[in-house]
Amino acid sequence: xxxxxxxxxxxxxxxxxxxxxxxxxxxxxxxxxxxxxDVRQLARQQLWAATTxxxxxxxxxxxxxxxxxxxxxxxxxxIILALE
Numbered sequence: 001x002x003x004x005x006x007x008x009x010x011x012x013x014x015x016x017x018x019x020x021x022x023x024x025x026x027x028x029x030x031x032x033x034x035x036x037x038d039v040r041q042l043a044r045q046q047l048w049a050a051t052t053x054x055x056x057x058x059x060x061x062x063x064x065x066x067x068x069x070x071x072x073x074x075x076x077x078x079i080i081l082a083l084e
Contacts, residue, residue: 004036004068036066 007024014021023030045062049055 003034031069033067034070035063036068037063038066 004072008040010024011021013019041064042062049058
C-alpha cells in the first residue's frame with residue numbers, strides 16, 4: 001500500500017521496456033497532493049505499537065509530512081524525470 005514504491009517500480013519497468021509511463025490513477029489523484037511516510041519512521045512506529053502495552057488495540061495514522069503530486073505541483077514530476 002505504498003504508492004511511492006509502487007509508482008517507482010512501475011516507472012522503472014516502463015523505462016526498462018521502453019514503454020511510456022501512464023499514470024495509473026485518476027486525473028483528480030494526479031492533480032492532488034498525497035501524503036507519504038518514510039518507511040523507517042513507519043517501522044519504528046509499528047515496533048513501538050507492537051511492544052507498548054498502552055498502544056494495544058489502538059489505531060494509529062503515521063505520517064511525517066512528506067507530500068507528493070503526480071503532476072509535480074507545477075514542476076516536473078520526479079517520476080517523469082526518472083523516465084527521461
